[in-house]
Amino acid sequence: xxxxxxxxxxxxxxxxxxxxxxxxxxxxxxxxxxxxxxxxxxxxxxxxxxxxxxxxxxxxxxxxxxxxxxxxxxxxxxxxxxxxxxxxxxxxxxxxxxxxxxxxxxxxxxxxxxxxxxxxxxxxxxxxxxxxxxxxxxxxxxxxxxxxxxxxxxxxxxxxxxxxxxxxxxxxxxxxxxxxxxxxxxxxxxxxxxxxxxxxxxxxxxxxxxxxxxxxxxxxxxxxxxxxxxxxxxxxxxxxxxxxxxxxxxxxxxxxxxxxxxxxxxxxxxxxxxxxxxxxxxxxxxxxxxxxxxxxxxxxxxxxxxxxxxx
Numbered sequence: 372x373x374x375x376x377x378x379x380x381x382x383x384x385x386x387x388x389x390x391x392x393x394x395x396x397x398x399x400x401x402x403x404x405x406x407x408x409x410x411x412x413x414x415x416x417x418x419x420x421x422x423x424x425x426x427x428x429x430x431x432x433x434x435x436x437x438x439x440x441x442x443x444x445x446x447x448x449x450x451x452x453x454x455x456x457x458x459x460x461x462x463x464x465x466x467x468x469x470x471x472x473x474x475x476x477x478x479x480x481x482x483x484x485x486x487x488x489x490x491x492x493x494x495x496x497x498x499x500x501x502x503x504x505x506x507x508x509x510x511x512x513x514x515x516x517x518x519x520x521x522x523x524x525x526x527x528x529x530x531x532x533x534x535x536x537x538x539x540x541x542x543x544x545x546x547x548x549x550x551x552x553x554x555x556x557x558x559x560x561x562x563x564x565x566x567x568x569x570x571x572x573x574x575x576x577x578x579x580x581x582x583x584x585x586x587x588x589x590x591x592x593x594x595x596x597x598x599x600x601x602x603x604x605x606x607x608x609x610x611x612x613x614x615x616x617x618x619x620x621x622x623x624x625x626x627x628x629x630x631x632x633x634x635x636x637x638x639x640x641x642x643x644x645x646x647x648x649x650x651x652x653x654x655x656x657x658x659x660x661x662x663x664x665x666x667x668x669x670x671x672x673x674x675x676x677x678x679x680x681x682x
Contacts, residue, residue: 373640374413376412376604377413377452377485378561379409379410379412379485380410380480380481380484380485380681381407381408381409381410381681382406382407382409382410382477382480382481382579382678382679382680383405383406383407383408383679383681384405384406384407384408384473384476384512384513384677384678385401385402385403385405385468385469385473385511385515385676385677385678386401386402386404386405386406386461386462386463386468386469386473386512386671387399387400387402387403387468387469387472387473387507387508387511387512387633388402388468388469388547388606388630388632388633388639389400389469389507389508389511389632389633390507390600390603390630390631390632390634390636391582391598391630391639392557392578392598392599392600392603392604392628392630392631393574393575393576393578393579393582393597393598393599393600393601394580394582394583395575395578395600395602396505396507396518397507397519397521397571397579397601397618398507398517398518398519398520398521398579398650399469399507399510399511399517399518399520399558400511400516400517400580400639400673401511401512401514401515401673401674401675401676401677402468402520402545402547402671402672402674403439403577403671403672403673404461404470404671404675404676405462405473406428406458406459406460406461406462406470406473406477407458407459407460408436408456408457408458408459408477408481409456409655410454410456410457410459410484410485411454411455411482412452412453412454412455412485412617413453413454414453415453415456415457415558416431416437416453416455416458416508417431417439417455417456417459418430418434418455418456419456419458420459420460420467421458421459421460422458422459422460422461422653423461423462423463423464423537423608423678424460424463426462426466427464427645428458428460429458430620431477432677433472433484434472435475435478436456436458436474436477436478436481437454437456437478437481438478439474439475439477439478439479439482439502440454440478440479440481440482440485441576441603442478443478443479443482443483443486443488444482444486444667447482447486447488449482449486449487449488450486451514452485452486452556454485456480456482457504457614459537459680460603463549463553463637463659464553465553465554465555466548466549466554466632466635466636466637467552467631467632467633467634467635467636467637468549468632468633469485469508469511469512469555469633470489470650471503471508471556472508472512472572473508473512474511475499475502475503475509475613476495476499476509476512476513476550476678477559477668478680479495479498479499480495480606480680483495484680487530492513492514493531493534494554494627495513495599496509496510496513496532496534496669497532498516498533499513499519500522500532501522502648504521504534505522506534507520508633509532510532510534510536511677512677512678513678514534514536514677515653515674515675515677515678516534516538516539516673516674516675516677517536517537517538517586517673518532518534518535518536518537519534519537519583519681520534520535521534522534527581528612529555531627533560534623537583537587537632538587538675539550539587539589539673540588540589540674541584541644542587542589542644542672543641543643543644543672544641544644544648544671544672545639545640545641545642545649545670545671545672545673546637546639546640546652546655546668546669546670546671547632547637547639547640547641547665547668547669547671548613548637548659548666548667548668548669548682549607549637549654549667549668549669550599550613550618550628550636550664550667551665552635552636552666553636554610554611554634554635554636556568556633556634558610558612558632559607559610559634560606561573562601562606562609562610563602563606563607564606567601567602571601571602572602575599575600575601575602578596578597578598578600578648579598581593581596581597582594582597582598583641584597585597585639591627591641591643591644594627594628594641595621595622595627598628598629598630598641600630603631603634604631607631607634610635610636610638611635611636611638612629612633612636613636613638613659613664614629614630614638616638616658616662616664617638617640617655617657617658617659619658620654620658623634623654623677624643624646624651624654625642625643625646625647625650625654626640626641626642626643626651626654626655627641627642628641629641637666638653638666648670652668654673655668
């Protein structure tokens with residue numbers, strides 16, 4: 372019997388911002404800009420890429436999406452169908468915006484569709500989380516909104532992700548400051564200490580709980596203190612000079628606070644929804660210029676829907 376022709380797959384996966392100050396490796400927000408992929412079965416692999424970092428996205432020989440796709444199918448003992456991909460990318464790569472989680476989830480989604488795997492959302496998030504070594508970006512990208520996540524299991528192969536999705540109350544306008552240079556997650560991890568004091572641990576637990584309350588209750592007034600962190604940002608500041616500069620604006624007109632986006636070097640700025648976006652953006656740009664720093668300033672918002680799939 373001839374095999375049923377496989378339908379194309381259309382994906383839209385949002386950028387994400389993890390850590391959010393004190394919620395280190397535990398929480399992330401989905402952001403309203405995307406990598407969009409159209410995939411069709413083909414005789415050979417090909418990629419046509421547009422948008423940001425199109426040279427990376429269009430590289431056939433070291434492509435995180437296709438590598439993940441092939442590895443998942445091989446592990447499931449399914450044949451690897453060659454794909455023709457059209458990629459339109461708006462997510463900065465290597466700059467703390469969840470690009471690797473989005474790419475891995477895209478590869479897994481392609482494997483599930485073209486390999487006819489009957490995977491649940493939990494399995495898809497779990498597989499991406501194991502590959503990312505933490506579940507924050509993967510859960511927010513797939514589910515949207517704000518997610519709180521953890522990994523459990525005795526070893527990485529047996530680990531599972533427990534994820535809770537939260538819809539933040541009210542409006543949370545954002546400004547993402549993206550520098551020209553990238554920063555590898557490994558280098559950012561190497562900057563962290565092996566141990567923390569009890570005082571630092573307690574402070575982060577308190578602030579992370581307060582941050583969760585701020586989002587669930589729409590308490591913008593809590594954000595200036597709830598974003599304070601002692602576990603990763605102080606140690607990464609030297610690698611991410613935008614952070615200490617932009618933190619100086621906390622509490623000034625239109626700006627609630629700032630935090631590293633993921634491992635950096637981008638910085639996520641939380642804006643007062645009552646303030647003028649244009650004026651606040653001008654204020655941020657002027658402050659960066661005064662400090663001899665430059666960054667692309669991208670207005671965005673929380674994407675309440677996660678990865679969208681249309682076969």
